[in-house]
Amino acid sequence: MTNIDLKRTEKYAFLIYLAAVVLFTVGAWDRIFTGSVFGLRFLWIYPALVLLAALFLFLYIGRMKRCQKSGRKCAGLFFLQTMHKYRFLIEQLVERDFKIKYKRSVLGAFWSFLNPLLMMTVQYVVFSHLLNIRGNTEHYAIYLLCGIVMWNGFNDCSTQSMRSITSNAALITKVYVPKYIYPVTRVLSASINIVLSMIPLLLVTTVYGLFSTPHLYLSKAVCLIPFGLLMMLVFCVGMGFFLSSLMVFFHDIEFLWGFVSTLWMYATPIIYSLSMFEEKGIMWFVKLEQFNPLYHYIQFIRTIVLERQSPAFSEYGICLAFSLGLFLLGFFMFRKVQDRFILYL
């Protein structure tokens, strides 16, 4: 394995960590300031937690440095070395997927902005004025747009990465490349779209907020959007591992997923809100939604945009648990079956 420059890695790791801490502190200041854990004010624990995490980061990089010198094995180091070795390939594959998507269209990447807007307009008219599903949801247009943007992002990522192994069969059967790269690059290239579609979301919210009563304006809580997106992307990667490896053995998954994702979409409060169910007393459905990861990711963004505050800390925990849970599940499943892909492609 090639040696990598861990000094530089260390520098970047701390810069990213610093940026994350700053974003989080600014975005979630109200919660940090007023929250309390076990009777202790969270404000006093928070700096200690930040320093503790920094210390952990520092110690782990130190361990990787020692491992690199002595040639011992270490999961983090192995991951970094693989990333280093294949970074050019990852870059090229992401670039390809993104370019191909809009290659023959006139408007190109502009569709990433336009699509959610058009979808929102249609659904807003249908559900708000024709079917009157909005109930008493405040700022229904924005409520809808948050849901659509997040759902489309998830759906795009999972559908793209589901096909990542089968559509790259020509490569997999000819050249050795760690197979994890294919689903991951698909999610990365699809994530460009999600990030781009955040722009119309924030733009529309700003414009809409000026003319609505009560006023809706963006608060500093928007700093927390990256965390929500990141957790959903990790979830998507896990989904990608899971679906793409299943797809190799059962091509039926492609058609089945079309159905399952539609079902999932209607089971998620995107066009309707849970308060409607609470009013009618259908509590089992409200409880069931607690087990729907997409509900939590969408609600995460809605809290930030519509309630202009950070989600509760427990929400972070739930989102993170879903992300890491599915990621690890998908990863181990993928690792177990990846050697057999070649026999079925």
Add this chain to the structure above:
Amino acid sequence: MSDEKKVMLRISDVSMRFRKEEDHAGSLKETVINMFAGRLKFTEFYALQHVSFDVYKGDVLGIIGRNGAGKSTILKIISGIMKPTAGSVERYGNIVPMLELGSGFDMDLSGRENVFLNGAILGYEKEFLHSKYDEILAFSELQDFINMPLRNYSSGMIMRLAFSIATVVEPEILIVDEILAVGDENFQRKSRARMMELMSGGTTVLFVSHDMNQIREMCNRVVWLDGGTVRLQGECREVCDQYKL
């Protein structure tokens, strides 16, 4: 024989077993349940059985045999695409496979974009590709066409581009699966010269071909595979003479 030479590849006791699923597939549910319970029924056959040979630095090793003898399978195992059922392959150098040229090409991208994509797939460094880009372009003779999408290329142009990318490196181990005849007569001569240049430049080459004249011309050692086992291996002339019989 050549003990003082450095071993580049050591293939020891490699066996590859394939499973053919029995015909009655059943429902999806049944298959899934069976898969997780490990109860799927197979008929097995061995594509390779106890294959061992060493490849030394500077060797041009020919692999010959009839269709289905396991030539492609052993190349796939050597390049790491397949994991053998038993046995091991030790590699002492970077491998560049030239199995079916242009399999990493994307028809919607331009020639230039494909140079970088395909180069990345073959494991080249970014800086290396940038510095060699002009050389690749010159060798492929594509000039103005390089910025056009690949779907507008003729098949000969695609082959020329693929060959130019694949041979721009000087890999330590090169795996070649019948690709020498590429493009028109002029380019064929050029590509053959380039192959010769690569092979004489200290690169270790594994070479599969049915053309015995090419094997005789280029290889110094030959492994003859027959029905998944090594029938004979040794000096080129010896094995080739036997094979003709």
